[in-house]
Amino acid sequence: MPTILKTHNLTKIFPPAGFAPHKKRKSEGRHAVDHVNMTIRKGDIYGLIGRNGAGKTTLMRLIAGLMPPTEGTMTLFDSTELEQHRRRTGCIIEAPGLYGNMSAPDNLEAHRRLLGITSSTAVADSLEAVGLSSTDRKKVKHFSLGMRQRLGIAMALLGSPDFLILDEPTNGLDPRGIAEIRAVLTQLSQEQGVTVLISSHILGELSKLATCFGIMREGMLIDEFNREDLETRCQRCLKMVVDQPKKAAMLIETLLGTDNYDILPENTIRLFDYVDQSGFVNRELNQNGILVESITPVGQDIEAYFMSKMGGEDRA
Numbered sequence: 001m002p003t004i005l006k007t008h009n010l011t012k013i014f015p016p017a018g019f020a021p022h023k024k025r026k027s028e029g030r031h032a033v034d035h036v037n038m039t040i041r042k043g044d045i046y047g048l049i050g051r052n053g054a055g056k057t058t059l060m061r062l063i064a065g066l067m068p069p070t071e072g073t074m075t076l077f078d079s080t081e082l083e084q085h086r087r088r089t090g091c092i093i094e095a096p097g098l099y100g101n102m103s104a105p106d107n108l109e110a111h112r113r114l115l116g117i118t119s120s121t122a123v124a125d126s127l128e129a130v131g132l133s134s135t136d137r138k139k140v141k142h143f144s145l146g147m148r149q150r151l152g153i154a155m156a157l158l159g160s161p162d163f164l165i166l167d168e169p170t171n172g173l174d175p176r177g178i179a180e181i182r183a184v185l186t187q188l189s190q191e192q193g194v195t196v197l198i199s200s201h202i203l204g205e206l207s208k209l210a211t212c213f214g215i216m217r218e219g220m221l222i223d224e225f226n227r228e229d230l231e232t233r234c235q236r237c238l239k240m241v242v243d244q245p246k247k248a249a250m251l252i253e254t255l256l257g258t259d260n261y262d263i264l265p266e267n268t269i270r271l272f273d274y275v276d277q278s279g280f281v282n283r284e285l286n287q288n289g290i291l292v293e294s295i296t297p298v299g300q301d302i303e304a305y306f307m308s309k310m311g312g313e314d315r316a
């Protein structure tokens, strides 16, 4: 699968408050983005997750070329010619500038001219992609927040980008508005092959939309995994520590009649069946010469998993 974005040790250090560059005072500064190595492949919907201040927006701004990194490099579309390939990228990082007294098509038309996009169908195509073709002459100031967010995405789509960078596109939306944005992004990904990098506070929503995930904590990308990994990590199972894992595995197959387990390091086995029958499993293994040091049903919902990875109690 071709790589759309790869960062190598991407770092942004902001000077501390009160820092006066002319004094050349040596200072630590704030590592908003700290040696991030991130990979996004073609067709991914990459969900970026982290608490407030974790560095998501700063990372997106670096990727979009809105500020230079302090350190580190990146490739876009497997190339180091970033300026050239940023033309294939569309982004909403700050609230898109919309003219309230103008209709959706007029807003897009103004933006199209500003960007120098020549395609005569760009405005109509973008409106259609976000389901706003029928708003006609309605002024944007009368739009719902969800419609405005969709219009923002339409703006980012004007240049027919292959890669969309969206910082909190569902911010402030009700469940219906969120579902609409999800439908738009899923369609763009599946039907047009657009690759998406998206951050969101709404973890449950992101878990339904994204195909892979990156967790940021204190500027660092502490974990990257795909949807399949996430489902495995959150799957309910009986986690047990035994003295002889290979023999225990054989007994699980012969006595319990299942091969739905895996063996982890440190004599740990995860059994994905019999999750609510830990006493029974314990007895069966014990009676056949296995010392079960611990046996616990584990598993959590996806949102709780994200929260535990992000650290702390605050929401993303």
Ligand SMILES: Nc1ncnc2c1ncn2[C@@H]1O[C@H](COP(=O)(O)OP(=O)(O)OP(=O)(O)O)[C@@H](O)[C@H]1O
Pocket: 014, 015, 030, 031, 032, 050, 051, 052, 053, 054, 055, 056, 057, 058, 059, 316
């Ligand atoms: N221009 C700036 N100057 C100084 N510090 C900044 C600047 N922009 C961001 N920061 C700091 O960098 C850190 C990361 O901020 P950033 O906005 O990237 O986080 P975030 O994960 O997007 O948070 P949120 O979810 O609240 O938007 C924060 O501590 C923030 O205060």
